[in-house]
Amino acid sequence: MTLHFFVNKRPIVLETSPDRRLLDILREDLHLTGVKEGCAEGECGACTVLLDDQAVHACLTIAAQLEGCRVTTIEGLAELGELDILQTCFVEEIAIQCGFCTTGMIMSAKALLMRNSHPKEEEIRLALSGNICRCSGYVQIVKAVQRAAEELEAKRTCAV
């Protein structure tokens, strides 16, 4: 099939089989290796990306589902070496260790903050419950998302 969709705001036209995984399209065809493969069955969340602003597992999403859609990967958040607020909070709150879960974790958190600007701790934990981190006890990760929500709110208030 000829697939037309957007990745990180860029229009993409790709000749691919309809059952090809989004994970392979991103990693192999588009070289977006920030998307990780940890289990290939939707259990670990390392491959989480946004599909029309919803967090999805790229390992369980296939080309046939993508026509006309907007895909955002971790590479779509930072611009020319500048991290966005959520990424910065992950760095500064010491929420990153081995880093293999980090990109998927940040994308799940991003999806949460896009639909809920004042998440409670339970809501953050629930939003991240599809992402496994083996290095931490999730404490700093939750704090990073909490702080990002606060900073984003402060930024919105300043803008007003």
Place this chain on the structure above:
Amino acid sequence: MKLIGKDKPIHDARGKAAGFVKYAGDVTLPNMAYIALVHSTIPHGCVKEVRTERALGVPGVYGVFHCFNTTARTYNRYRSNFAQNLPGEERVFTDYVRFVGDRVAAVAACDQETADKAARLVEVTYEELPFSIGFDDTLSGRNCLAGERPVRDEFFTEIGTQPDDDGLIEVTTVSEMPRLHHATMEPHACVVDCDPYQQQLTVYSPNQAVHGIRLVLADFLEMPYHRVRVVKTTMGGSFGAKQEWFLEPAAALIAKTLGRPVKLVYSREEAMVCSVVRGAMRGEVRSKFKPDGTLISLSMDVLLDAGAYIGNAADYIRALSGKPFRCYRIPYFRFCGRVISSNTPVSGAFRSWSAAEEAIMMERNFDEAARQLGIERIELRLKNVLLSGEADRKSGVPLENIRVRDALEQGRTSFRWDELVQADRAFNESSPRYRRGVGVGCGGHGNTYYPRFNDYGEGRLGLNEDGTVQATLTLHDHGCGTVTAMRMIIAEVLDIPDTSVYLAEGDTAVTPVDYGCFASRTTFVLGRTAYDAATALRDEILDRTAELFSLTRGSLRLENGAVRCRDDECVNITLEQLAQASMLKLKRNVCAQAQFNNTSNPGVTGVHFAHVEVDTWTGFTKVLDYLAVQDIGQPINPAMCAAQIQGAAQMGCGAALREKMTIGKDGRCTESLSKYHLFLATDLPDIRVLLLSDGRSEEGPFGAKSIGEISYVPAAPAVCGAVNDALESALGTLPYDPDCILKYLAEERDS
């Protein structure tokens, strides 16, 4: 101190947050072949035939490699230094399969999809043999490995004099622990590049010992060591899973045969079944106490299932026999360890190298003893833990400023243990469904190989032309901040910003020969090496400054990245000026080297506390509160230490309540994360951490001790103790998952 004790993110945190950092699986080289492995589908048997025609017929396939067209030479996956006397027991592709998952063949192709497709077309014919799936099969005499006894190794040791039993209370507990998966989020991977013209192999792999891989590959492939270069790549977690070599030999052999780069990335299924697991263990502990709670005698009989290859099992079981002496005072000790084989995944290194299993057995026994003696659980431990100034009785090494007693006392207060005990009692009396309990776990560990063998490290530092520092140590950051910690140590000594230090990780072409980053030796041994190298560089800087600028050596000091003079405040020579002046005038670089010979191994301990609620209807246990108290000495980077400790608590909660790999009657093992239940963000409370820093080590950098492994040791015992407290039970088989708890409750009702 300006840097030590400050919170810093891991050195590559920004790149990781951006998805920019490359792991081995992200690397692509020109003309690279992708490998897919073919594994045994039977637990035990001989390969009679491998048919490759259909696989070779797939366009894009470069070759099919199997037991009948590759070398019969063997290697040992566990070998990591030349002094180990280990037999080669593994072929790259075997004609005698020992478990479901043994390597039989591999396909190399133009892309992963093609390799995977062709691998499914390789036809293997087996002659099946009887097999064992664990202790009961093997000990009942089921033949599981041709030519080998069911009990592969036996180890006995005794310390002290057997006491007179008069008046002593004997407490016996039996514990059984299942196989565990490390569950590193990054599955194993490696890329091997081959230069056929220089006969050079370059291996890129996330691993804990670049020189270990070099040694095994070079010997296996009959190449000189300098022709094998191993580069440690960013590691997506290890916990011991990446300290044995099971995919590098296959990848290297294929790269060398094809004369092109290859990439081999394990799937999750392969990472679970075909790498290493924490071996299943069964142990009986018999302790004898005086009525006042003083431990007089400890006897342990431990069985370890090595799985299909013996790997590290003989060392692992011996290591266990030394662990009790890192925490408790034991006048008489008797240990019998036996290693069995079975046709199951291979046991190997796992965080704490048996200390976690030892602590589960030991702490369960202490809880039971407390009940039988009528002594409060923390009081019983306080009576028997080692105190500052005592020695490890097994090795004879002084434990220096061990602080396990303080950890127990401070944790008791901080956790509000006594209040929780009272509150739980009231809660349990009023709740028909839920039961609450608290648990405590103690444990000790080491910081180095010493005195098992003489540990040492080498570090080289030098000034660049602009005054920044180039550091060379053989480091393997697992993701816990090793590089950052070393930069902080070096920068603290030189009084420069840590960002002015560049530190490469392990690369056999660049960094000195080293044992590798395990045994919790990184901060203690290599950190001290970094400290000594920085001190030597500081001396060199002052010597060269005195020489070049005609100043008195004794009046000089390093301050804020410049050399200052006590006698003349106007002297302010930057490291850049010095480096350039030395090059131009003295015709030499400002550099230093240090070799640190380690001769101590202080007591490093932890005490964890857990509060749980068990749902007696579902058997599900919720962790309500958790406190980890670690006797860490000087923490170099407290926030990264805390993050690592919280991860250890998560892993321990998993071992206590959920995690197990089961072997089916057909010999197939758990092979999916959907059936291996890890703790998620919704499952855990805000894990609290208390670092006790006054028990400083004498040799560690700035008094630091280890943290990576010790933090895991007390975790599962604390959670298990809490569940047993809640249910007034003495459950022996881990994990205490809903099946286990409901079975126990049903038996209780029936009795």
